[in-house]
Amino acid sequence: MRPIPAGLLALLLGAAAASGAPAANVTPGAGEGEWAMPARDYAGTRFSPLTQITAANATALRPVWTFSTGVLAGHEGQPLVVGDTMYVVTPWPNVLYAFDLSKDGYPLRWKYRPDVSANAIGVSCCDTVNRGAFYADGKVIYNLLDGHTVAVDAKSGRELWKTAIADVGSGETVTMAPLVVKDRVIVGASGGEFGIYGWTKGLDLNTGTVVWTGHNIGPDADMLAKPGQFKPPYDSGADLGVHSWPGETWRTGGAPVWGWVSYDPELDLVYYGTGNAGPYNAEQREGDNKWTASVLARRPADGALVWAYQFTPHDSWDYDATGAMVLADLAIGGKSVKALVHFDKNGFAYTLDRATGKLLVAEPFVKVNWAQKVDASSGRPVIVPDKQTGASKGNVKDICPCLEGGVSPASPPAYSPRTHLFYTSTNNLCMDYASARTSYLKGTPFMGINSPYSAGEGGYRGSFLAWDAATGRKVWENKEAFPNWSGALVTAGDVAFYGTLDGWFKAVDARTGKLLSKFKVGSGVVGNPMTYRGPDGKQYVAVYAGIGGDWLLLAGDVHAADPTDVRAPADYIKDLGARTSQGGIIWIFGL
Amino acid sequence: MKRTAVALRAAPLVALLGVMFGGCAPQGGTPQAAQAPSAPPAVAYAAHVAAGGNLPPGGTLRNPHAGDAAVAKNGALLFTAMNCDGCHGADAAGAVGPNLGDGRWRYGGEDPEVFMSIYYGRPKGMPAFGGALGADGVWTLVTYLRSLAPPPNLPTQAFPPLKLRPVGRG
Numbered sequence: 001m002r003p004i005p006a007g008l009l010a011l012l013l014g015a016a017a018a019s020g021a022p023a024a025n026v027t028p029g030a031g032e033g034e035w036a037m038p039a040r041d042y043a044g045t046r047f048s049p050l051t052q053i054t055a056a057n058a059t060a061l062r063p064v065w066t067f068s069t070g071v072l073a074g075h076e077g078q079p080l081v082v083g084d085t086m087y088v089v090t091p092w093p094n095v096l097y098a099f100d101l102s103k104d105g106y107p108l109r110w111k112y113r114p115d116v117s118a119n120a121i122g123v124s125c126c127d128t129v130n131r132g133a134f135y136a137d138g139k140v141i142y143n144l145l146d147g148h149t150v151a152v153d154a155k156s157g158r159e160l161w162k163t164a165i166a167d168v169g170s171g172e173t174v175t176m177a178p179l180v181v182k183d184r185v186i187v188g189a190s191g192g193e194f195g196i197y198g199w200t201k202g203l204d205l206n207t208g209t210v211v212w213t214g215h216n217i218g219p220d221a222d223m224l225a226k227p228g229q230f231k232p233p234y235d236s237g238a239d240l241g242v243h244s245w246p247g248e249t250w251r252t253g254g255a256p257v258w259g260w261v262s263y264d265p266e267l268d269l270v271y272y273g274t275g276n277a278g279p280y281n282a283e284q285r286e287g288d289n290k291w292t293a294s295v296l297a298r299r300p301a302d303g304a305l306v307w308a309y310q311f312t313p314h315d316s317w318d319y320d321a322t323g324a325m326v327l328a329d330l331a332i333g334g335k336s337v338k339a340l341v342h343f344d345k346n347g348f349a350y351t352l353d354r355a356t357g358k359l360l361v362a363e364p365f366v367k368v369n370w371a372q373k374v375d376a377s378s379g380r381p382v383i384v385p386d387k388q389t390g391a392s393k394g395n396v397k398d399i400c401p402c403l404e405g406g407v408s409p410a411s412p413p414a415y416s417p418r419t420h421l422f423y424t425s426t427n428n429l430c431m432d433y434a435s436a437r438t439s440y441l442k443g444t445p446f447m448g449i450n451s452p453y454s455a456g457e458g459g460y461r462g463s464f465l466a467w468d469a470a471t472g473r474k475v476w477e478n479k480e481a482f483p484n485w486s487g488a489l490v491t492a493g494d495v496a497f498y499g500t501l502d503g504w505f506k507a508v509d510a511r512t513g514k515l516l517s518k519f520k521v522g523s524g525v526v527g528n529p530m531t532y533r534g535p536d537g538k539q540y541v542a543v544y545a546g547i548g549g550d551w552l553l554l555a556g557d558v559h560a561a562d563p564t565d566v567r568a569p570a571d572y573i574k575d576l577g578a579r580t581s582q583g584g585i586i587w588i589f590g591l
Numbered sequence: 592m593k594r595t596a597v598a599l600r601a602a603p604l605v606a607l608l609g610v611m612f613g614g615c616a617p618q619g620g621t622p623q624a625a626q627a628p629s630a631p632p633a634v635a636y637a638a639h640v641a642a643g644g645n646l647p648p649g650g651t652l653r654n655p656h657a658g659d660a661a662v663a664k665n666g667a668l669l670f671t672a673m674n675c676d677g678c679h680g681a682d683a684a685g686a687v688g689p690n691l692g693d694g695r696w697r698y699g700g701e702d703p704e705v706f707m708s709i710y711y712g713r714p715k716g717m718p719a720f721g722g723a724l725g726a727d728g729v730w731t732l733v734t735y736l737r738s739l740a741p742p743p744n745l746p747t748q749a750f751p752p753l754k755l756r757p758v759g760r761g
Contacts, residue, residue, distance in 0.1 A: 122678060122688055122716015193677065438674065443718050445677020552687070 033533025035081050036135040038177040039412060040530065043327035044262035046414035046489050048531045052539035053591060054493040058507040058516040061589045064540070065106055069095070069584040074526050074548020076410050077132030077177060078487070079586065080140070081532035081542075082154065085109060087135065088586055091548070092116060092128035092145045096152055102535040106588075110157030117168065120146035123443065124173040125193040127552040129526075131260070131410070136180040137205060143174040149187050149203060161208035165189070165201055169443050172196050176322075179261035180205060181270060181300040188257020192275040192320065195446030198255030200272065200296075202303050212303035216255035216274045216291050217241045223291075224298070225305040232308045233357045234379040235290070244288035252440050253285065254278030255292040259322030259409040264338070267355055269297045269306055271340060273321035273409065280449035281435035282316035283390035289314055293321045295342060297357065307357035311344045313380060316389040317370060317399060317433060318449070319346040323409035326422065327354055330470045332361070341469040343413055343424050345405025346381070348374055351469045363472030365465065366406035366426050367456050370399050391448070395434035402431035402453045404483065410549055412528060413467075414488035414496065419510050421475055422467040423496045425484035428456035429572075454572050461573065464488070464498045464506075466513060476513040482576055485549065487528025489541070497541055499525020501551065502579040505543055505587065521545035523583025524576075538590055545585040551576075652703035655727075656734040666735025669728065673720065683739060688717070694741030705733045 032049045039046045053061065069075070073091035080087040084102040089095070096112040121128055124145060133142035139151040139160060147166030152159055165187055166172035171194020179186045185203040189196060198216040203209060214224040218241045223230075227238075237243070242250055256275040263270045277285060277292035293312035298305050312319040321344055330339045330351070340354035347368035351361035362374035371381035389396045404427050407413075413424035431453045438448030455461045462484035465477040486499035496510040501524040507516045524547030531541045656662040670676055670683065678688035689697065698708050709729045712719035721729060 118715045120716065124716075125687060127687070436671075439672065441674050441723070444674035446674070447677050450681065 033539075034083070035079070035530045035532050037080070037179070038078060038132045038134065038260060038528075039262070039324065042179075042181075042263040042265065043415075044260060044324045044412070045326060045328065045417075046412060046487065046528065046530075047416050047491070048489070049492045050531055050533055050539045051491070051493045052533075053491060053495055053507075053531070053541065055495055055509045055511075055514075055516060057591060058493075058495050060591050061507055061517045061519075061541070062591075063519060063587055064590045065588040067097075067099070067106070067586045069097070069546075069586065071095070071546075071584045072582040073546065073584070074127040074129040074552060075544035075546030075584055076129040076175075076526050076528070076549055077544070078528040078530045079542050079544075080133055080135050081530070082135045084535040085154070086532075086542070087133055087140050087154075089130050089133050089142050090584065091130050091546075092121060092124075094130055094142070094144045096133065096140060096142065096157070098140075098154070098157060112152050112157045112159065114144055114148075114150060114159070114162070116144045116148075117146035120168050120173050123168050123171055123194070124175065124190065125445070126550050127548045129175050129410070129549050131175055131258075132177040134178050134180050134185075139205070141178050141180060141185055141205075143176060143178060143187060145173050145175065147172055147174055147189070149174070149178060149185060149208065151185075151205075151208060163203055163208035163210065165203070165210065166191075170194070170196060171443050171446075176258045177260065179263060179270065181263050184211065184300045186261050186270055186272070186300060188272065190256045190258040190275075192254040192256040192258075192278055193445050193447055194443065195252035195278045195440050196254060196256060197251055198253070198257060198274060198292075200257050200298070200303070202300060214298060214303040214305060215241070216257065216294075216296060217245070217250045217253045217289070223305055224303045230305045230307070231356075233359075234309070240288075240290045244290040246286050249285045250289075252278060252446060253289060253292060255294075256320075257322065259320075260324040260412055262325050262327055263300065264327055264354060267338070268299060269354070270300045271295060271297050271325040271327070271354065273323055273325060273342065275320035275322045276318045277315045279438045279440075279446045280318055281391045281438060282314060283392060283435070284437065284448075285314075287314060293319050293346075295321060295325055295340070295352070295357070297354070309352060309357040309359070309379065311342075311348070311350065312346050317346070318403035318451075319344065319405070320409055321345065323405075323407065324412035326413060326415050328415050328417070328469070330420070332470045339469065341413075341415070341422055343407045343422075343467075345401065345403070345407070345409060346370070347401045347406035348381075349422075349467055349469065349472060350374075351472070361469065361472040364406075365424070365467060365474065366428060367400045367430070368406070369430075389433045389435050391435045391437050393435070395432055395450075397432045398430055398454075399433055400430040400456060401427060402429040403433075403451055404429055404453070404550060408485055408550070410526065411485050412487045414490040416490040416492075416494070416510055418492060418494060419466075419490075420468070420470070421510070422469050423488040423490050423498075423510070424465060424467060425486055425488065425498060426463045426465060427483040428458065428461050428463065429453050429483060430456050452572070462501070464496075464508070464513075466496075466510070478508065478513050478515070482573065485551070486525040486543070489529040489531060491531055497529040497531075497543070499527070499529065499543055499545070501525070501547065502576060503545060503547070505529070505545075505589070507541075519589070521587050522585055523547050524551065524580040526551065541589045543587050543589075545587060546583045547580050548582070652706055654702040654706070654730050654733055656730050657702060657737075659734060660738070662731055662734045663738035664735075666731045666733075666738075669724075669731055670735060673724065673732075675732070678716075683736060691736050692739030692741065702733055702737060705736060706730065709733065
């Protein structure tokens, strides 16, 4: 392992000293007014210690600046602010903007325009999104849709290195935000709809060289699962990633990595979730299909697998587990526990012991009817037989949640150490699920599914809620007309922020959910709000407006009332087209 | 992560594939010689060629199955068997890939133009299927797509050349 760069070390120590935060929440390279990585801290909390904006004054929030990115696609992810510069990555063609926050109107310092293959557009399953950059060691590091990772000099915008990590011809694209730990850049690929052989890679921060590749399925050797070191809490035996699949089906089994990565410096473990098993027709892959729809814990330096826990064995509902793994020390049963909290597409919110992967709490945060519960002793869901899907089952009706998930993994939660609550968007949607046999053709979709959605009970299609992960209990919930697809932000001013699919950006009281302010931002929000302190000493909140992601079908020029235009499976949400359209706008709000 | 509808025509498609590939697994595809006299040379499927990088040859192509309803029906099965619907949606109604039944064509909607799009691929991710399907297979798909009638209400966003005309369903 290389030594920590001196500058980074100084910043690490400085940040810890300045904020007095627990070690797991240390933000390298960032003071309390900065936001240098996707979730602001390694723990993935999306919590900011800034206090100028409070529940008392947030009603006065107003827009102070906007910028059109020039791209009409789903604007997921979030800006970064380091020093007096804001960095923004657009969807394909993945332009990187650097704005000078010290000057009136925030002019560009520079703009980096990589050459990204247009071929990747059609190989990305669900729009040409990008989930953001990571700032480390004077570099802005992010992924390109066509399967590259780049490092750009933060001062000059000059490309420092560019590494090919994924193969578009095999159905791999890259949409996730990297995580940098010491001198490793952790990256993964999308492609769960294309039968990829899912992996995670560790690159060298200084050169971009691929140091290790750990597959998420397949033989122990490919998974970097070493005897004596890999200890899954509920399984034993060698080559679980092979023996839980029939024949060679693991080779096209999916397990993409398109969400978020978090890191615990004390345990020296990175955590990330894997996506669905492929194909969607589960009868072509009998068995648990390890380690799809799972959380994996690895050593960042060499990629060694330490533990893994599978949320949805034999995924038969496209329940990706790529949502964020948020690290928090929680009081459970009178003890402080090093926990990992995860809101899964399958509708359960999980609290795990992040040292071992053992299950502590699993309770539904939305309506769940595919499983009765998660069994505490085996860690496995107790499946409702009627809801098991597969080609021989025909059209299995009314499964909740739908395959967009109880929450989209693209919409990460936030955690406040002040309220001890987690904040997350949700979808209140159910689905029918009809599978069919499908054939693997390299570089084409490997799916075999027809799955129309319907709104869940209660006359609403999404919400934003506060969750107590120590007990598995909902504390408050704001119902929304549409599925809610933004990430969450919470601050030490006890204000939580989120956006809606029909384009409202909202500030709410973190303790009660009471609406404090809202503003229509021009396009649906599928990005994640963030906050920072500007060079003028004031606190600002930034968010992207730009509907897309899984909603790209609805975000274009659709005729809201025309069934041939808003097609199944989107016909349950025809009214969305009357309220929003495509966009690509950066918004900054202040007092 | 994806909600694209895919038509359910599973049972016949296996049989259809069996005929087309002689029972071989279609993985990677077997390049076949062009079968119709009017067809250009095929490229290997694995090459994943997009038109932007490999311009098709000129000349006039003729759809040997134009207007044949039975072939169009086979084309619908092939549309699912080759995973076209994974991107272009059930009934070619569009998803990540464009709607192929709304009368709007980015690369031209005449039979030879649609043939070229499938045979050689197009630059925003459309793979080249000429090597896997051969010319006759591609013409079968063309015949199916051309049998789809545009819906009565079209989006205002248009891709030149916009060609709208009544299309018979055979």
